Amino acid sequence: MSTLTLESILNPEPLEPTRTITATDAATTVTFADFDISQPLKDRLSAAGFVTPTPVQAGAIPPALEGDDILATASTGTGKTLSFLIPMIDRLEEISKPSTRGAKNPILALILLPTRELAMQVLDSYFKICPTLKSDAVLVCGGLSENTQLEQLSRGPRLVVATPGRLEDFLRRRSVSLKDVDMLVLDEVDRMLDMGFLPAIKRIVQALPKDRQTMCYSATLDASIREIVRDYVNNPVRIEIGTTSKPSDRVELRVYTVMQDQKLAQLDKMLKEEEGTYLVFSRTKHGADRIAKKLEKAGHLTEVIHGDRSQSQRTAALRNFTMGKARILVATDVAARGIDVSHIAHVVNYDLPNGSDDFVHRIGRTGRAGAKGVATTFVTPLEKGDARKLERELKIKFQWHEADKNLEKEQRNQPIDMNNAAGGDLLQMETRSWKSGDADSSSQPTPQRSRSGGGNFGRSNSGSRGPAGGGRSRSGPRNGRGASRGR
Structure with missing residues (x-):
């Protein structure tokens, strides 16, 4: 792995993409039925109401199906989840069938995201497309029962959707093996780095085979992020469907x-x-x-x-x-x-x-x-x-x-x-057992407060709030990947 230095940030080397696809390139009239995916998957997408791909989907899915690494910058709400789920599902169905006889499947696909809410939404999208395979995918994240997650992992899911912290913990305890992972997705890379997950991500990636397909998605792609993802992708196809470097004109x-x-x-x-x-x-x-x-x-x-x-x-x-x-x-x-x-x-x-x-x-x-x-x-x-x-x-x-x-x-x-006082929100004087502030973080201890409310917009009211094509010919390696994919 390369070392991140001030010089490398100021003068980064190019990522050497195989090609770059922009929003204009991806703005075609294709449908999901035109993609080189299995007919059963096409049928399930149609049944779920997915007909016309968004630009990021039209740009990323074809090269991903060929086994290319993907490096995409796309703003929120562009449909990027399906852009990596569809190639992943198609690949899982092609290389392995889920076991129905109690035999344990190896983990073949891994999706890393910054928060459990995002992880849950990705898993929901997976189940929407694969409703009969609910035991084939597992959520691994903080805030939920460790024992339940470990028990689900013991059943041999082929897909793990995870946040870096909890998965790194399981790796350190040798509670999970990632040695067979064939596909890795890093979603919202910029936010994961902002949240301090870089050490965990590095440890997780080190546990994966070098011979894998990697898809990275980030709202922004500054020099420091490019330097980091350089170690994880190999001659990626660049997808540029707008970034969140400025607000939408809408x-x-x-x-x-x-x-x-x-x-x-x-x-x-x-x-x-x-x-x-x-x-x-x-x-x-x-x-x-x-x-x-x-x-x-x-x-x-x-x-x-x-x-x-x-x-x-x-x-x-x-x-x-x-x-x-x-x-x-x-x-x-x-x-x-x-x-x-x-x-x-x-x-x-x-x-x-x-x-x-x-x-x-x-x-x-x-x-x-x-x-x-x-x-x-x-x-x-x-x-x-x-x-x-x-x-x-x-x-x-x-x-x-x-x-x-x-x-x-x-x-x-x-x-x-x-x-x-933080951000102009002047807090009432209150007894706390934790003194380091109130900025949100799911890993911080819960402040012990004695609360009082108010009338109109604030007088006291005690109590707390409750709740591309036809035939497929992919028997051999894809893009040099397969039985002898080398990096």
């Missing part, structure tokens, strides 16, 4: 200058005046809970997800939001990585994000699949400079608005601990 970008204690009233005003679903971002878990409580008290159907919520609570919240039982979902950045909902009309940055990357990822949840969307960011007068910096960095232009100065002010009954 998203209307608004900024409201508003006092901190009037943010809830401004949000309530928007909810009453503008229809559609809302995804509201808070920088902290405590802030997310508080916003959700106040919105519910104001009569809005609201759900909340963050790292302190149990997996069942997060799943239920996402389900209710997706099915329209809740109009609003309040989330933190980490938890929101698992949100894949097509109908979000509004994204609201209740707190400013930590940087331009987080801003782009947040608002990428609206304006998806050709739809229009609205992204609204609340800034206090002191935060105007930060919003102007976002404009400069992303080369965008906000529509600036001044909030009504007569909006109702949120009332707080307790003194404010300025040391615990």
Whole structure:
């Protein structure tokens, strides 16, 4: 493996792709029936409602079917999940059939993602295409029972969908073998690196055969990411179907200058005046809970997800939001990585994000699949400079608005601990057994709090919130891969 140095970042060597496919190249009139995949798979795709591939699918699936490595940059909502699942399913069906007689199958395919929500959604997509093979794929991630996952692994699944942390732990304990993996997918590479998973990913990849097919997907592909993925792909086909280096032109970008204690009233005003679903971002878990409580008290159907919520609570919240039982979902950045909902009309940055990357990822949840969307960011007068910096960095232009100065002010009954204020979300003074802040992370211990709520937008109300073609001729190695694929 090459060493990442300052020189290699400033002057990276090219990735030497075999060829590059852009959105224009992929914009054809093909259907899934035109791909060189098995007829049963074509039939299942049709039955599941998949007819016309998106550009990233049209670009990535054909070379992936030939065994090429893939390096793709594609923004959220482009259909990238199917772009790696379809070649993977087709390959699994070609090289091996799942055992039905109790014999243990080796793990042949591995998908790594940054969060358990994303992993669960990928697994759901797999089961949608392969409904009769539910024992053939296993979810391995934190936040769920280790014993259950180990028991499922012992049955010999051919596909593992995992987050790096838990899988690395199983590897270290020799509870899982990856020596037969033929296909590796690294999805949302940029986010996995942002979340500190690089050491775990390196250990996992070292446990895989060098003779494998690798597909890497990232919203961005800066020099440091290119240097890392260089070690994992071999002469990849580059797929460039847009990146999240700047917001989509379909998203209307608004900024409201508003006092901190009037943010809830401004949000309530928007909810009453503008229809559609809302995804509201808070920088902290405590802030997310508080916003959700106040919105519910104001009569809005609201759900909340963050790292302190149990997996069942997060799943239920996402389900209710997706099915329209809740109009609003309040989330933190980490938890929101698992949100894949097509109908979000509004994204609201209740707190400013930590940087331009987080801003782009947040608002990428609206304006998806050709739809229009609205992204609204609340800034206090002191935060105007930060919003102007976002404009400069992303080369965008906000529509600036001044909030009504007569909006109702949120009332707080307790003194404010300025040391615990984060992102403009001034926290109430509270007893904590954990002192390192409240930024969301599923691996952090849960703060022990004594809570009190409030009336209108904040007076006290005790209690906690509840819930390409016809014939196939691929008997020999594909792209030099097969019985004697060498790297």
